[in-house]
Amino acid sequence: MKQLLLVWIIVSLIFSISRAANAQTAVPITSPAIVQNKQLIDPAAATQAWLATVPREQREKSDAYFEGGYWLALWNFLLVVTISIFLLASRISARLRDFAENVCRGSRWLPLQVIFYAIPYFLIVATLSFPLVVYENFFRERQYGFATQNFLPWFREHLIGLGVGIVAGTILLIVLYTVFRRAPRTWSIWGTIVAILFMFAITFIAPVFIEPLFNTYKPLANPEIRDPILAMAQANQIPVKQVFEVDASRQTTRVSANVAGVLGTTRIALNDNLLKQCTLPEIREVMAHEMGHYVLNHGAKLLTYFGVFVLVGFALTPAFFNSAVTHWGSKWAVRGIADPAGFPLLVLIFSTMVFIATPFLNTVVRVTEREADAFGINTSREPDGMAKVALKLGAYRKLDPTPLEEFIFFDHPSGRARIRMAMDWKAANLPAGESPVTEGSSTGR
Structure with missing residues (x-):
C-alpha cells in the first residue's frame, strides 16, 4: 500500500509539472490583427537582433562564468560526499555524539544532546x-567583476x-531527531512536515527578518519609480503601502528584487543596482515579474x-x-536512524538524491x-524592457544555451x-498599423 501511495504521489507530481510546463507553450492564434502584427515584426528575427547587441567578448565571459557553475555543482557535491564519509569513517561524528552524551549525562532533555552535537x-x-x-563566493565573484566587497567585509x-x-540548522536537527525517536515507523511523514515548515520559514520569513542582517532597507523616495510600482501592486491586490530600496551595491553589481512575506509581513523590495542600471520600463517589468x-x-x-x-x-x-549501517555501522559506531552520529550519512544520502534530481528540481x-x-x-506591458533586462541578467547567466543545458542546469529561463x-x-x-521600428526589433518579411 505504501509503495502504491508513493508511486501515485510521483506520477501526480510529474503530471502537474507537465501541465504547468505545457501551459507555457504558445498556442497558435490566427486572429487577423495578430497575423498583421507578425507581418510587421518577426519574433525570431527580433530575438536574434537583441542577442546580437551583446559584444562577443561579453558573451564569452558570461558563458565561461555560467559554465563554470556546472563544475562547481559537481565539486560541491563531491565535497559533501567527502566530508560526510570522512566524519563517519574517522568516527569524528561518533565522538561528537559521545561528547554530547557525556556533557548531558544526567539530563533527561534529549534535545540538549542534539545541540551539543550539532x-x-x-x-x-x-x-x-x-x-x-x-573561492566560489569571493574570489570567483571578484574575478568576473560581480563582487564589490573586500575580503574582511565579505568574511x-x-x-x-x-x-x-x-542556529537554524540546530533547531531543525532538534525537531528531526525528536521525530526519529518518537515516531520510528512514521518518521518519514512527520519529518516531511517538519521540513516543509522549515522551508516555509526560509521562503516567507527570511526575506523579512534575516536579510536585514546583511543589508539596509529604506523606503524608496523617488515617486516616479515608487508610484508605478505601487499602482501595479494595488491592481493585483498586493497588500503593501510602500516600496523598499536595498543597498545591495555594497556586495554585488547584480540586479534583483522580490515581493515576499506572509501574514502581514508582505514587502516589496528592489536593490539599488536595479535603480542605477535600469530604466523605468525595465524596473516596471522586473517588479511585475516579482x-x-x-x-x-x-x-x-x-x-x-x-x-x-x-x-x-x-x-x-x-x-x-x-x-x-548494516555494512559499516560497527566501524562508524552509528547505532541507527535516531543516533545523531548517523547525521553525516543522512546528509550523504539526501545530497546524492538532490544531485541526481537536479534537472527535475531546476x-x-x-x-x-x-x-x-x-x-x-x-502586467507591465514592457516587451522591450523585458528584453533589456534579460540582456543585463546575461552578464552572469548564459544567454543562448543548448536545450540540454537549459534542461539540466537552468533554474530560470535563458535570456534567449x-x-x-x-x-x-x-x-x-502590437496595435495594427503601429510602427514596429524600436530598439532590438526587426522589420517585416
Whole structure:
C-alpha cells in the first residue's frame, strides 16, 4: 500500500509539472490583427537582433562564468560526499555524539544532546568547506567583476550567515531527531512536515527578518519609480503601502528584487543596482515579474513540490541508511536512524538524491519563473524592457544555451527564451498599423 501511495504521489507530481510546463507553450492564434502584427515584426528575427547587441567578448565571459557553475555543482557535491564519509569513517561524528552524551549525562532533555552535537558538527563542516566557499563566493565573484566587497567585509557577513545557519540548522536537527525517536515507523511523514515548515520559514520569513542582517532597507523616495510600482501592486491586490530600496551595491553589481512575506509581513523590495542600471520600463517589468510570484502563489506551490520530493526522499532513505549501517555501522559506531552520529550519512544520502534530481528540481523552479515572466509582461506591458533586462541578467547567466543545458542546469529561463517571449508578446499585442521600428526589433518579411 505504501509503495502504491508513493508511486501515485510521483506520477501526480510529474503530471502537474507537465501541465504547468505545457501551459507555457504558445498556442497558435490566427486572429487577423495578430497575423498583421507578425507581418510587421518577426519574433525570431527580433530575438536574434537583441542577442546580437551583446559584444562577443561579453558573451564569452558570461558563458565561461555560467559554465563554470556546472563544475562547481559537481565539486560541491563531491565535497559533501567527502566530508560526510570522512566524519563517519574517522568516527569524528561518533565522538561528537559521545561528547554530547557525556556533557548531558544526567539530563533527561534529549534535545540538549542534539545541540551539543550539532554546533561542533556545523563548525567542522564549515571549516572543511571554507576553501571552496571562499573561492566560489569571493574570489570567483571578484574575478568576473560581480563582487564589490573586500575580503574582511565579505568574511564578516559570511560569519553572520554561518551563525544564522548554525542556529537554524540546530533547531531543525532538534525537531528531526525528536521525530526519529518518537515516531520510528512514521518518521518519514512527520519529518516531511517538519521540513516543509522549515522551508516555509526560509521562503516567507527570511526575506523579512534575516536579510536585514546583511543589508539596509529604506523606503524608496523617488515617486516616479515608487508610484508605478505601487499602482501595479494595488491592481493585483498586493497588500503593501510602500516600496523598499536595498543597498545591495555594497556586495554585488547584480540586479534583483522580490515581493515576499506572509501574514502581514508582505514587502516589496528592489536593490539599488536595479535603480542605477535600469530604466523605468525595465524596473516596471522586473517588479511585475516579482509580483507574479506572489500573485500566482509560487511560494506555496514550490513548497508543495519540494515537500513531495522530501517525502519521497524520506521514504527511500531507510533502505539506504539501514543497508549502510548494516555494512559499516560497527566501524562508524552509528547505532541507527535516531543516533545523531548517523547525521553525516543522512546528509550523504539526501545530497546524492538532490544531485541526481537536479534537472527535475531546476525544471520545477524554471516553470514558475516562466509563469512569472508571462505575468510580468502582461502586467507591465514592457516587451522591450523585458528584453533589456534579460540582456543585463546575461552578464552572469548564459544567454543562448543548448536545450540540454537549459534542461539540466537552468533554474530560470535563458535570456534567449525570455527575449523570445517578449517578442512573441510584442507581435501579438502590437496595435495594427503601429510602427514596429524600436530598439532590438526587426522589420517585416
